[in-house]
Amino acid sequence: MSDHRILPKVHHLPQALYRAEQVRELDRLAIEEYGIPGETLMERAGKAAWELLEQRWPAASRLVVLVGTGNNGGDGFVVARLAHQAGRKVTVLQLGDRDRLSGDARTNALRYAALSGDWRAFEGILPENADLLVDGIFGTGLEREVADTWAEAIRAVNGHRTPVLALDLPSGLHADTGAVLGTAVRAEATISFIGLKQGMFTGEGPACCGEIFFDSLEVPARLYGHLVISARRIDWARQRDLLQPRVATAHKGHFGHVLVIGGDRGMGGAARLAAEAALRTGAGLVSLATRPEHVVPVLATRPEIMAHGIEDPLQLDPLLRHSTHIAIGPGLGQSDWGRALFEMAMAAGRPLVVDADGLNLLAEAPVLRDDWVLTPHPGEAARLLDSCVAEVQADRFAAVEQLQRRYGGVAVLKGAGTLIASGGDRRPAVCSDGNPGMASGGMGDVLTGVVAGWLAQGQPLAAAAELAVSLHSAAADKAARAGRRGLLAMDLMSHVRRLANPDNE
Secondary structure, eight states: OOOOEEEEOOGGGOOOEEEEEHHHHHHHHHTTTTTTOOOHHHHHHHHHHHHHHHHHHHTOOEEEEEEOSSHHHHHHHHHHHHHHHTEEEEEEOOOGGGOOOOOOHHHHHHHHHHHOOEOOOOOOOOOTOOSSEEEEEEHHHHHHHOOOHHHHHHHHHSSSSSOOOESOOTTBBOOOOOBBBSSSOOOOOEEEESEEGGGGGGGTHHHOOEEEEEEEEEEEEGGGGGOOEEEEEOHHHHHHHOOOOTTTTOOOGGOOOOEEOOOTTTTTHHHHHHHHHHHHTOOSEEEEEEEHHHHHHHHHHHHSEEEESSSSSGGGGGHHHHEEEEEETTTSSHHHHHHHHHHHHOOOOOOEEOHHHHHHHHHHHHOOSSSSSEEOOOOHHHHHHTHHHHHHHTTTHHHHHHHHHHHHEEEEEEESSSSEEOTOOOOEEHHHHHHHGGSTTTHHHHHHHHHHHHHHOOOOHHHHHHHHHHHHHHHHHGGGGGSTOOOGGGHHHHHHHHHGGGOOO
């Protein structure tokens, strides 16, 4: 039976992710070990892209296909030929010297030219009347910044009014890191072939790729057994299957006691968000240690949170002794009060979730331990790594793995395409759920509480982090149906509860 398929929607995509060199190796193995000619693979890739184009843009009658001199350009020529044969008006714009085309790419270029197809050099402008642009400029092997005419072409694509379909990978996007190499195509959709590239799902990858589609090009399933994946794509659609229903005799003592520590003056909301998120995820009990002035507002709006006013850090001791898990950092601040509470939490011998100012305090005196989950955003990650945000974002996979090696436990690097690293043989995970509406205050505090809630219910560190990131992102996606702008952290709470009970969805 053929493996050939186009899988619409990100949540139906394969979970296995690869680096560019691995996808090239899969391509080589398909040709040399499994006897599939490269010409056949190119034809299948172009045909898959053309079928997607027909489905998604059926009214696009004028196509502009931009091609380079490599195999990505060859895929573009197949698309151009099939579109031409279907009666569409097609213009192919060549980047680079057409005489440099070779092998299968040259074969398909000549097949298109034999139909008297319009094939000309790119001269700085794109036809104004195009209905769709097809990006076949670069493949996955790009390592240097895009410059000169190539950069000019990408800027022209991004400045055009029409949608863009990218073949395999948006040109200018680094396949491994998700970083933009100077400039990159921002596509409405991308169809990726043989193996999904890990950089498509983090950093600038989601913004450049748009909606992601996949086609295996009918390679045998056993081909993938030759390589160990570089990373895993996770989403709530699959993570939810890991949950088991609660037994009929369950009571609150079975589901842990989370102590949230934070909320210095003026920042009580952060700790309250984390506390409620832990409850909504299913923690049995949640206590909150915060400034005394925050207790009444918390109890007035969420009486299920056992809020305690802490002025003297010694008042924290009995709360630490009665907790099973600690979440520290939301609204903690870096005053003497916050520092004292942080030191006590670190010494309490309980599994921890550390966020916000807890991470900033940790960066001042790094510690390695195996019983915590750290949840930095890129700025906090930079401080933890004695680096800068630009370096973290330049290779988020490398950054999250470095965090995990330096600090132990599980590291969660937040941002577009949140990453989770837990060390050992477990491949890093990248979450493909989530949306730009999450760029608002308090979202990270909710994630802290969700992680703590899963830990309290007995999930191991890595599983708790992956469940939490996926659930948090999926809840934000549901909340964003009412609009991404103005999405608030509290808007997630009802969705967190509903998603944490998949049998009731």
